[in-house]
Amino acid sequence: MAGTQHLIHRMVCLRSYPEVTTRMLVLRQGRDFASDNAPSGVYEGTEYHTLGARMRPGISAFFGxxxxxxxxxxxxxxxxxxxxxxxxxxxxxxxxxxLLFTGYARRLGYRVAYYLVEDIRVQGHAGDVFARIKHGSGVFLTERIGRLADAVLVISRRLQDQIEPLVGGRCPVRRLPICVDLDAIVPADRPFGNPVRLFYGGTFAEKDKVELLLEAFEALCSRGRDLRLALTGRGSPDRMDAIRKRIEATACRDRIDWLGYLETGDYYRRLGEFDILCMTRGSSAFAQAGFPFKLGEFLAAGRPVIASRVSDITEYLTDRQDAVLIEPDSVAGIIDGVEWLLDHSDQARQIGLAGRKAAEQFFDVRRQSRTLLELLESL
Incomplete structure (x- = not known):
């Protein structure tokens, strides 16, 4: 759902310009959005319609x-x-x-801009026939994206380096990082609580390495640290089952608070309740090509953030200045990062405030929307 919210933020801000009208056509693969909302309506001021809302994975869907x-x-x-x-x-x-929609749109006179946030070559996918077809066609067509697009926007430098040779100068390729609605998240400037509360929120996908966070949390508790860990989000049934079993197996399970899935407004309001926000990731090619959507929201909360050094993160953040940066796939890094913050509480507070400033400088959706609008107007 983080990616959907990311897109909605952009639509809302673009709509604030009097010359812009936004509408959203949700394809059936937008399952998170479609499951949370009616098939058609208005969301955050943007009219939307879901195609194939009643289609279900499987051979029978071909008839639809x-x-x-x-x-x-x-x-x-x-x-x-x-x-x-x-x-x-x-x-x-x-x-x-x-593909049929973009081809028809170009015939009608639309300009087509793609926004790539993942490396399709290493992206996982569901096992149903539609997902396999979509993934295979995505790999094939991305290699020919220069013939299909009037502009390509990418979330990371690695994706930019991958796409530019494929485009071959036929259209602009621009980097557009994550965005956050700063007005929706009130920064919380306060000392650590007692106990200190750690937080993770996300999709619980393989790339997020939540098991490593749980392992680090267990080690910290065994060292006598007075901590609690809060988790929120949702993921595939298999992944959520694996996370629940891992929590049940830990000796400190009574210190872990499962918050379930929080709606966006409640999630934003509650971010400031926690003391240390953890954005852990692995070092897979998939993680390196993308960029963690939640990082902007965590930074905006004004609380110290522990983040893995993946993708372009070091271009925006400096270790021990506006975040605590650790190596990916590292339990020891998580432990060291948490203990450093606990032992340097005054600096931790300043890191949280500096993180908010970094979010304002690099990820402010309103500032980015002006840049995006200028690009789209030039097409």
Whole structure:
């Protein structure tokens, strides 16, 4: 859901410009958004419609494809405005799910911009037939993205280095990092509580290495540190089952608070309750190509953040200045980072405040929206 919220922030801010109208066409793979909202309506001021809302994975879904594509084409034609610039902003790579839509949109006069946030070559996918087709077509079409796009935006330098040779100068390739709605998160400037509360929120995917955080937390408790750990989010059934079993197996399970899934507003309000926010990741190629969406929100909360050195993080943050940076895949790094903050509480407080300033400088969605709008207007 973090990626969906990230996109919604951008749509809301673009809509604040009087010359911009935003609408969202949600494809059936947007399962998080579709499961949380009605198939059609208005969300955060942006009109949206979900295609294939009733389609289910499996062979039977093939029978719904003609209606799925016809419905999408009708909306693209209906939403097109004459005598103005029309942009189709595609979140994710070209694939079998969106190729017909983007091709038709270009025929109608739309400019097409893709926003790539993951390396499709190493991205995992569900086992159903649609997911396999989508993934295979995504790999194939991304290698030819220069013929399909009027602009490509990427979330990291590694993706930029990967995409620019594929585009071959046919269209601009720009880096657009994560964004955060700073007005939605009130920074909390206060000393550590007693006990000190650690926090992780996210998708619990393999890349997030939550098991390492649990292992580090167990070691810290065994050393006599007075800590609690709060967890929130959701993931695949298999991953959530594995995390629950790992929690049940730890000797300090009575110090771990499972908050379930928090709605966005509640999640933002509660970030400031915690003392140390943990953004741990592994060193996989997938983690290195992307960028942790939650990092901007954690920094905005004004609390000290422990973050793994993956992707472009060191371009934005400096260790012991605006975050505590650790090596990925490192239990020892998590332990050392937490203990350093506990033993340097005054500096920890300043790191939290500096982290908020870093979020304001690099990840402010309103500042980024102006840059994005200028690019889209140039197409």
């Amino acid at each position: 494809l003609p209606g799925y594509f016809a419905e999408g084409l009708r909306f693209l034609k209906r939403w097109r405005k004459a005598d103005t610039r029309n942009i189709l902003f595609v979140y994710g790579p070209p694939s079998s799910d969106n």
